[in-house]
Amino acid sequence: MKTRTGEAQHLEADYLTRLRQQLANLPEEEINEIILNVQQHIEEALSELDDEPVTLAHMAQVIETLGPPDSYSESISVTQISEAVPAPPPSPFSIGTFFNEALEMYRQNFLVLVLGALISHALMIVSLLILAGPIFGGYMFMCIKACRKPDHKAELGDLFAGFKQFWPLLGLFFLTTVCELIGMALLIIPGLLLFTIWFYCFELMVDRKLGVFESMRQSKAMVMENGFGLHFVLTCLILAMDFGASFVPYVGEALSLFMTPLTCMICVSAYLHICDRSPENLAPLSASD
Amino acid sequence: MTAKYLAVHNSLFQHIRSEFLSNDKWLTQVKKGLLELCLLNILAREQAHGYELVKRLTAIPGLVVTVGTIYPLLNRLKREGLLKSVIEESTNGPPRIIYHLTPQGRKRVKQINQTWNQINEHVKDLMIEHKG
Structure with a gap:
């Protein structure tokens, strides 16, 4: 496992926290599997880099390839089109x-x-x-x-x-x-x-x-x-x-x-x-x- | 240090979000449908872990919208009984999740490949007619 600078660690932890929040409505087991896959993804992508410790710029580069946390939940809703029922209109902010x-x-x-x-x-x-x-x-x-x-x-x-x-x-x-x-x-x-x-x-x-x-x-x-x-x-x-x-x-x-x-x-x-x-x-x- | 981190963080998320949102909706839907087909076909050949799948799928030009579309897809296919996963411990990092097709998954690959080939043939014909 590659060592990271404090800033890189902070960015990684923040990304995983945001992702977990974004997936909150999924069952715990599924959230854990996605998080584990993403952690593995980050590790594998970092292992392809030559430098150590991993800097903020390196981590940002890897996280950019992962996409924003909200794309995970958007993809869940889009891939479930076949089984989805039409979403109810959003209730008013009142x-x-x-x-x-x-x-x-x-x-x-x-x-x-x-x-x-x-x-x-x-x-x-x-x-x-x-x-x-x-x-x-x-x-x-x-x-x-x-x-x-x-x-x-x-x-x-x-x-x-x-x-x-x-x-x-x-x-x-x-x-x-x-x-x-x-x-x-x-x-x-x-x-x-x-x-x-x-x-x-x-x-x-x-x-x-x-x-x-x-x-x-x-x-x-x-x-x-x-x-x-x-x-x-x-x-x-x-x-x-x-x-x-x-x-x-x-x-x-x-x-x-x-x-x-x-x-x-x-x-x-x-x-x-x-x-x-x-x-x-x-x-x-x-x-x- | 914190200020620098936050500056990078904010600009990064803004950039990714604008990239993502700028995609045409129709194209996004098509890509996501095709993603399932490609993913199942890769796994029909051999088992693979998440990162391997991501690398192979992102290597297909224009197919993947973001990596964030792939990991939830794996979960959904697993929930539908088309995939199974096993966790492989790693000595130098987090454990890996290896995915493989179930017999039901293999059946599904055959079906969707057949459907895709049929549709593709007819669509191609339509396009030729249109050109003519």
Whole structure:
């Protein structure tokens, strides 16, 4: 196996991560086989080069021959033409669509989502919010993965996936929460604006494995490009549902356990509308991270 | 270092994406259909691993749109029971997946070769008529 420079390793790992994300709706076994083939492909192509260690330019050359990650899923859909049924028209990017999709997912995974919310709430309280970021990230990851799977089944084990990004999620949680709380203290509106522009930061971090600031930056870009007004209304509705539920006397805490899965699913539905159905809407990665 | 990596990365993906999208849709569909025919015919001769298949298929001018079309195709053909794969461990890299045709796959190669020959003959005739 040829040694690689750090940059080359980084590019290879990033390509494989993007590819895995692109293939997420395939069965795990098929994803692994494609990834293994691609890793073997990279290795064989690199072995034909004379230089060692493999530089960024060499790796870029090999990856260029592999094609963009989205070509893998496009080829799956095109090669399945004979067995395919006509695709339904894309649902509109609207609050009603997100609520409907979230309710449908909630109905299909009621037990897992509520149990996940119960475990999340318990861990957050017991750990004095130290685990809030990773647990919330894990919950988002569980919802995203379930939405992308053909059978839409959520897996409780995914709740702990956020621990793989423990420090970034911890940082993101405290940074955004502190800023949002300060914003709320300044007569609410600044807080709502911050909630709105960081609407997708947890989803982006767990799904695209971005850093703290890159997640915040990309989230802002996605919100601005896809309608700030719509996101602002969505944020207000979600906050009203979350906080409204917890303020109901006597049963508030219990009620919020049932409300959290729904609000998370609404956020994930909006996120997937942008990312999976029109990936060109994602802002390019910046060199600032 | 990160900035350099990201600059290369972004320009690379932009370039690949624009290359890919600029292809004519009809041509892409035709190529992808033919890709299956070629892939099955290669495997009808001998078993091969992914990279070998990619090299042979990309050597056919104008056939392959991107390498990304080949690996998912192998998976689909496997799912349809036309191919089988075995994993061969390697001492100097990731394991290799070797593909070979199943009896059902061999039957399918015969069928699609026959169909292709028939269609090709008639299409050629049409083209000659058109020229005349």
